[in-house]
Amino acid sequence: MIELTGLTKSYARGAVKAVDNLSLKVERGEIFGFIGPNGAGKTTTIKMITGILLPDAGSIRVGGADMLGEPVKAKRQIGYVPDNHDVFDRLKGIEYLNFIGDVYGVSLSDRRERIEKYLTMFGIADAAGELIRSYSHGMKQKLMLTGALVHRPPLWLLDEPLTGLDPKSALALKDEMRAHCREGNTVFFSTHVLEVAERLCDRIGIISKGKLAAVGTMDSLRSGEKDVTLEKLFFELTENAEDGV
Numbered sequence: 001m002i003e004l005t006g007l008t009k010s011y012a013r014g015a016v017k018a019v020d021n022l023s024l025k026v027e028r029g030e031i032f033g034f035i036g037p038n039g040a041g042k043t044t045t046i047k048m049i050t051g052i053l054l055p056d057a058g059s060i061r062v063g064g065a066d067m068l069g070e071p072v073k074a075k076r077q078i079g080y081v082p083d084n085h086d087v088f089d090r091l092k093g094i095e096y097l098n099f100i101g102d103v104y105g106v107s108l109s110d111r112r113e114r115i116e117k118y119l120t121m122f123g124i125a126d127a128a129g130e131l132i133r134s135y136s137h138g139m140k141q142k143l144m145l146t147g148a149l150v151h152r153p154p155l156w157l158l159d160e161p162l163t164g165l166d167p168k169s170a171l172a173l174k175d176e177m178r179a180h181c182r183e184g185n186t187v188f189f190s191t192h193v194l195e196v197a198e199r200l201c202d203r204i205g206i207i208s209k210g211k212l213a214a215v216g217t218m219d220s221l222r223s224g225e226k227d228v229t230l231e232k233l234f235f236e237l238t239e240n241a242e243d244g245v
Contacts, residue, residue, distance in 0.1 A: 061074075101150055
């Protein structure tokens with residue numbers, strides 16, 4: 001579903017390499033967790049997959065479509081939730097969701113059904129008629145999740161999706177992620193909650209200083225050490241990367 005080849009991105013006129021020659025494949029039906037320290041390159045990688053940022057080098061394919069050569073075809077397959085809440089504050093929640101439905105060509109009947117489903121699931125149905133500027137941090141997160149899922153994209157690309165969610169909504173989202181992948185779709189998400197990644201993900205990628213330090217299932221990452229937690233692996237791998245090992 002996602003194929004990254006030699007992906008590279010630098011800032012400050014090349015002085016800071018945020019993503020360094022990263023290659024990765026994520027298959028259909030996978031929940032893929034993308035973890036790393038702050039500044040490791042997670043958000044930069046995700047923004048390049050969405051087409052928001054252009055890579056300095058390398059290629060990105062989403063569902064077989066090249067992000068640079070066929071950007072609209074690639075982007076229509078993505079439901080994206082960023083790590084911030086830059087949303088149209090002067091719109092009402094329902095106006096924002098209908099705008100997203102219009103952008104993706106979702107029929108009125110389908111969008112009504114899906115919007116009602118997710119607003120109810122996340123407990124913000126009563127706030128749909130209010131201005132987004134009045135929403136709390138958590139309510140904005142729930143609204144953006146609803147907007148990302150309303151067109152039923154095959155790829156959910158979620159940057160810290162659990163941030164700001166109450167336990168009930170977090171559980172509902174994780175259940176939806178599993179159901180989405182059981183239907184042959186893909187979830188690619190970043191998180192700092194290592195316990196969630198360990199329990200939820202089919203495979204995990206650990207990034208440090210723009211490079212993949214490790215990729216695999218929990219069993220393969222443990223390398224036979226059954227009692228090793230993701231937390232321990234994470235600190236060992238990222239510390240080694242930072243030390244240049």
